[in-house]
Amino acid sequence: MKAAATEVTSGDRTDRALVARAAEGDHEAFRVLYERYAERVYRYALTLVRRRHLAEEVVQETLVAVWKSASRFEGRSKVSTWILGIARYRALDLARREARGARVPAIDLVEPDPAPTVERSVVTRAALEKLSPEHREVVFLAFYEGLSYEEIAAMSGVPEGTVKSRMYYAKQALAEALT
Amino acid sequence: MSEACKFREIVPWYVEGSLAPSEAAAMAAHLAGCDACLQEVAATLRVRLAVRDVWAGMGAPSPDVWRRVVEETGGRPLARLDVGSFLVGLEVGLRRTRRSAPLRGDLRVLNRRVPLFNVDRKGGTK
Numbered sequence: 140m141k142a143a144a145t146e147v148t149s150g151d152r153t154d155r156a157l158v159a160r161a162a163e164g165d166h167e168a169f170r171v172l173y174e175r176y177a178e179r180v181y182r183y184a185l186t187l188v189r190r191r192h193l194a195e196e197v198v199q200e201t202l203v204a205v206w207k208s209a210s211r212f213e214g215r216s217k218v219s220t221w222i223l224g225i226a227r228y229r230a231l232d233l234a235r236r237e238a239r240g241a242r243v244p245a246i247d248l249v250e251p252d253p254a255p256t257v258e259r260s261v262v263t264r265a266a267l268e269k270l271s272p273e274h275r276e277v278v279f280l281a282f283y284e285g286l287s288y289e290e291i292a293a294m295s296g297v298p299e300g301t302v303k304s305r306m307y308y309a310k311q312a313l314a315e316a317l318t
Numbered sequence: 319m320s321e322a323c324k325f326r327e328i329v330p331w332y333v334e335g336s337l338a339p340s341e342a343a344a345m346a347a348h349l350a351g352c353d354a355c356l357q358e359v360a361a362t363l364r365v366r367l368a369v370r371d372v373w374a375g376m377g378a379p380s381p382d383v384w385r386r387v388v389e390e391t392g393g394r395p396l397a398r399l400d401v402g403s404f405l406v407g408l409e410v411g412l413r414r415t416r417r418s419a420p421l422r423g424d425l426r427v428l429n430r431r432v433p434l435f436n437v438d439r440k441g442g443t444k
Contacts (some may be wrong), residue, residue, distance in 0.1 A: 199386050282365075
C-alpha cells in the first residue's frame with residue numbers, strides 16, 4: 140500500500156492519517172473525511188457545474204472515488220488538493236455529459252438563499268455568474284480554498300501565467316461590479 | 319509590462335497569504351513604494367471578502383448524498399460482534415452494499431485496529 144500509513148491509530152485525525160485508515164477499510168475514518176470535505180467539494184462543484192443537484196452528484200462521485208482510490212494516494216500533494224482534483228475531473232466530466240444531453244436548462248447559482256440576502260451578496264453572485272467557469276474556478280481556489288497559484292496551475296493543467304491572468308481578469312470584473 | 323504590473327498579478331495570493339515566503343517578502347518591499355499596488359491590495363481585499371461570503375452561504379449537500387455514498391462504499395451494517403476489552407479485542411462486522419455483503423474482522427490492540435480478514439461474497443478474501 141502506498142498511502143501514508145505509518146501512524147494509523149484511531150486517535151490520529153489528520154487528513155493523511157484518515158486517508159490511510161480509509162485505505163485499510165476503516166469506514167469511520169472515511170466518514171470523518173466526508174464531513175470535512177463534502178461541503179468544500181460541493182461549493183467547488185457549484186462553481187463549475189452551477190446546478191445544485193449536479194454539484195451533489197459530484198460530491199457523491201468524488202467521495203466514492205476517494206474511498207476506492209485511498210490506497211493509491213501517495214502523499215505527494217495535500218489531501219485537499221488531491222480531493223479537489225478528483226472533484227474537478229468529475230465536475231468537468233459531468234458538465235460535458237450535461238452539455239451533450241442538455242438535461243436541465245435552469246441555472247440556480249443566482250437564486251437567492253432562503254436566508255435574507257444583502258445587496259452586496261446579490262451583486263457579487265451576479266458578477267460571479269457572468270464570469271466564465273475557468274475564471275470563477277480560479278477565484279474560488281485562491282480565495283476560498285487558499286491555494287497558491289502553483290497549486291492551481293498543477294491542478295488545472297495550465298501554466299502559472301494563465302492562472303495569474305485569469306485571476307487578474309476575474310478580480311477586475313468583480314471589483315468593477317462591486318463599486 | 320512594467321515591474322508594477324508583474325507584482326499586481328500576484329496581489330490576490332499576497333492578500334490570501336499563499337505566496338512563497340520569498341515572494342511575499344518581495345511583494346511587501348514593493349508595496350512600500352507603489353501606490354497603485356496598494357490600491358490593488360485594498361480592492362482585492364473587498365473582492366475576497368465579498369466572494370467568500372457568497373460561497374459560505376451556498377449551503378451544503380443534502381443528507382441523502384451521504385446515504386448514497388454509504389451504499390456505494392461501506393454499505394449498511396447488518397451485524398457486528400465486539401468482544402474483549404479496551405486493551406485487546408476482536409471486532410467482526412457484516413455489512414451490505416449494493417454489490418455484496420463483505421465480512422470484515424479486526425484485531426483491536428490498545429485502540430489500534432489490525433485488519434485480520436475482509437471477505438467479500440463476490441471478490442473473496444482481500
